[in-house]
Amino acid sequence: MNTAVAAVRTTVRDPAFRWGLKDMLATSLGIGAWGLVTGVAMVKTGLSAPMAIFMSLVVYAGSAQLAVLPLMAVGAPLWVVWLTASCVNLRFIIFSSMWRNYFHPLPRRQRLAVGYFSGDVIFVAFMKRFPQQEPRPEQVPYFWGAASLNWLCWQVPTITGILLANTVPLSWGLGFAGVLALLGVLLSMLFDRASWIAAAVAATAAIAAFALPLKLNILVAIAAAVTAGLLIEAADRHLRRKPQVLLVPADGALPPAERERVEQGDVPLREERHP
Incomplete structure (x- = not known):
């Protein structure tokens, strides 16, 4: 126990930990608004407060949670819900392959913790800070600085939204606020040609497949975006x-x-x- 406390204290005191906190401040407001809307949406969909809190703490995947909530609301089959969540989170396979270049020296327990706390915004900030894919001492404290703030900015508003969902009137327009928050987070993640094209493909596919039942247009958009992104990156690697x-x-x-x-x-x- 003393060893773990000492390790945490050393990590928090590292200057790179503060770098991670600073880099996440720009998106913390958008993450918080997104979490608040997600918390309210989970309860409005029909989940009990304890189950919604459990889902938030265990799943910890805002995109997947928002993607499956409409499906749960309309009574979609379980396989559709699971498939949608899996497709939304396919990007983490790519993330993990990139994280491996930085964190492969860590013990398995710590790598699993990195997998749980990692997220889109953290990944983008980390790659901008450390473009060279090789382990360096400051990378671990930087990651935990970014991850700790991101986790708090998500969980605290989400749980607040869950607990206050029945007192929040629909006239507040939280749904629109959530869209704006997601848009802000999305724009911060579009940093190269592949991500811009993938976003455009996703939007086009979602609109084109809007008439599909059970909101399957979400699934179509995700599949199209992932395919487009992978093809573009493969083409870029080939040209390089x-x-x-x-x-x-x-x-x-x-x-x-x-x-x-x-x-x-x-x-x-x-x-x-x-x-």
């Missing part, structure tokens, strides 16, 4: 790895700058020697 021809004199050597690019793996070069 496309060999470039470099003509080198027969008695010469590869220029140092180009040799460094090859060693770093930035661009594979095909060396052709000519007399």
Whole structure:
């Protein structure tokens, strides 16, 4: 116990822990509003307060929770609910493959904790802070700084919304506030071409499939966005790895700058020697 307390104290005192807190402040208001709306929505859908709190603490996946609530409200089959939640969370497979490059030296228990506390906004902030995919001492305290604030900004408003759901009038327009909060969080996560195109594909697919029963347009939009994102990233990797021809004199050597690019793996070069 003393060892665990000492480890937590060391992590909290690390400057990188404060970096994580600072980087999450920009989205904390949107996360809180999103959590409040989700808490109210869970109770309005028909969940009891204890079950809603249990779902919030155990599932801890705002996108999946919001995606399945309309399905639960209309009495969708359980397989549709599970499939929708699984599709929404498919992105965490990609996240975990990226986290592995940073956290693979950690014990399994700590890696499982990272998996539970990780989230979209944390992932984006972490990758911006540490673009080089290699373990560094400050990465763990940074992650816990960001994760602790993100967890509190989600759970406290969510539980507040659950407990006060029956006293919150619909005239407050929390549904629209939730949409605005989600939009703000979404825009903060669109940082490259693949994410922008995936978002556009998701919106188009959701509108095109709006007539499907049981709100299956959500499932269609998720599948289309994930597919588009993966295809774009695969195409980008292929273009980056496309060999470039470099003509080198027969008695010469590869220029140092180009040799460094090859060693770093930035661009594979095909060396052709000519007399």
